[in-house]
Amino acid sequence: DTEVTQTPKHLVMGMTNKKSLKCEQHMGHRAMYWYKQKAKKPPELMFVYSYEKLSINESVPSRFSPECPNSSLLNLHLHALQPEDSALYLCASSHMLAGGRNEQYFGPGTRLTVT
């Protein structure tokens, strides 16, 4: 089973709202990722968690706050977003096997609209 689930599928929020995106996997993967994808562009890496610790932050604004409560769950907390933050937010996960290829598997994404 290579399933990564994400909720909600769609989210519309105002610039003063606080919301959270959720991601879950049960493949035993110890690396989890958040990506942002704008239309007709490739996914852009935002954050990487390895063994529940933040290992990569690609200079993401602080209005995006990731959290990894356990090895299966990854959240992205959103606060005071801007309209340009509207995008598809993708979660992915992978193994962290030494010397392994560690392919990433993506969830279906949350389509976020900031009004």
Added chain:
Amino acid sequence: RKEVEQDPGPFNVPEGATVAFNCTYSNSASQSFFWYRQDCRKEPKLLMSVYSSGNEDGRFTAQLNRASQYISLLIRDSKLSDSATYLCVVKEPYSSASKIIFGSGTRLSIRP
């Protein structure tokens, strides 16, 4: 120079044709290479990993040329369902959860 470069296309080919894409990468120490496909408004799905010796999965063949720093994807006997954007993905040599870099994607359209 971009870290990972692909021809954006679109490639518009008839059903049954053979089509090939290349992808170049700039970091010679890159570890692993993948092809993903992405359908419109869907998530990327892993198509295949790319091995040093080249590998084949049905109608799809992937090759790696480390000397020239490119990977390729060949699709034989193309089907209408192969229409998608194909993303080249390169894994940087971090020690922990590696940084993964996407190419901008190549759009493929198969016509009947």
